[in-house]
Amino acid sequence: MGAAGQDEGVWDVVVVGAGPAGAAAALGARRAGAARVLLLDRYDFPRDKACGDGIAAHALDVLAELGVTGAVDGYPPLPALRLVAPGGGTVARTLPRPAYTVPRLVFDARLVAAAVAAGAELRRHTVRRVEIAPDRVVLDGELSARALVGADGAGSVVRRALGHPVNPDRHLALAIRGYAPAPPGPPEQLIVTSAARWPAYAWAFPIGDGRANVGYGEVLRGEPLTRAHLLARTAALLPGVDPATVTDLRAHHLPLSTHRPAPGRGRVVLAGDALSLINPFTGEGIFYALRSGALAGAAAAGNPAGAASGYAAALRARLGTHLRHSSAAAWLARRRWVVDAVVGAAGRDERVYRTVVELGLGDGRLDVRTLAAIAADVPRPRRSGSPSADTPPRH
Secondary structure, eight states: BBBBSSSSTTEEEEEEOSHHHHHHHHHHHHHHSSOOOOEEEESSSSSSOOOOOOEOOOHHHHHHHHHHHOTTSSSEEEEEEEEETTSOOEEEEEEEEEEEEEOOHHHHHHHHHHHHTTTTTEEEEOOOOOOEEEOOOEETTTEEEEEEEEEEOOTTTTHHHHOOOOOTTTHHHHHHHHEEESSSSOOEEEEEOOTSSSSSSEEEOOSSSSSEEEHHHHOOSSOOHHHHHHHHHHHHOOSSSSGGGGGGEEEEEETTTTOOOSSSSEEEEEOOGTTTTTTTTTTHHHHHHHHHHHHHHHHHOGGGGGHHHHHHHHHHHHHHHHHHHHHHHHEEETSSSHHHHHHHHHHHHHHHHHHHHEEEEEEEHHHHHHHHHHHHHHHHOOSSSSTTTTTTTOO
C-alpha cells in the first residue's frame, strides 16, 4: 500500500489545465495534505496564452499564501493606472499597490514550476472524456482521481462534462491582444473605454522590456466579430500604437462572472475561466483564477467526496459579496454615462478611485459613499428634446 492508500492507481487530486487556476489548485491541494497530485495540460511549458498579462497586487497576495515568491521577478512595477471614459474624461492616479505586466509565457511557467517543486506531477495530456463514478473520476478511461479540478479555461471539457454550456452572449467577451513598442512617457497601465459598441475597451500595459501588451475587447451581442474589426477598434482607441508594429496577435474569449455555473458537483469542481470567473467590469481574471484555484485544490484534497460543497462554501465566503457587487457594477456600467460619472468622481476623490480599483482588480466592494459620489457626477437630464443614448432618462 503506497501514499495513495489502498488503490495505488488512483490520484488524490487531478487538475485539468495548468494555467494560473490549475497551478494554484495543485499548490492548494499539496498544502492541504494531498499526497498525489497530477497536473495535466495540453501543452508543454513554457507556452503562450492570449491575455492582457496584467498582474494585480491581489494576485501576488494569493501566491504568497501558497508559498510562491518570484513570480514577477525581473519585471518593473507599474505604479499608476490611467482610465479614459467613453466621453473622453480621464483619471490618472497612483495605484494603491503597484501592478505588473508579465507575459503569460513566463508567468504561467513560473507557477507550474512552483507546483512541481511543491510535489505535484506535471504531465502533458489532452483530456477528452470525463466519467464520474461514485468513488472516483476517470479521465479518458486511464487516469483516476478521488477528486477533479477543472481549470481548463473558457472551453472547459470538465465544465461540459458537468452539463454546463458556454456563457451566452452578453455574458461573454471577445478580445485580441498583441505586443507593440511601449508608448513614451512614465510607465502606467492605460485603459481606454469606447463609446462605440460599449461595453468595450482597449488597453496598453507596458512590460518593462520596451514592449507593451496591447489589445481590445468587447462584449458579444449576438453578431460575429472579425479579426479585422477587433484590430480596427484597437487602432482607433490607441492612436499611439502603429498596427504594423504589433506582433503575436491572438484572440481569446472571456467568460464573464455575471453568468457562472454551479462551482461543481460531488468530486468535481471548476476554477478560473472554467467557472466564468472574469471580472465583468475590467476583464481581469488572474486574481480570480489564483484565488478560486487555491480554494478548489484545498477542498478537493480535504474532502474528495464532498469537494463541491466545501468549495462552494469557501468560494462564497471569500468572493461571494464581491462577485455580487462586481455584477451590480457591471450592470450599472452598461450605461456609458455611468462610466463617465465613475471616471469624473474618481478624478475628484482618491477614495472613490481606490474603491473602483479594488472592485475591478481585486475583491473590493461598492459602498454608499462611492455610489453617492458617482451619482453626483451623473449629468442632469436635458430640459427639451429627447434624451440621447448617453443621457440618463427623466424620472
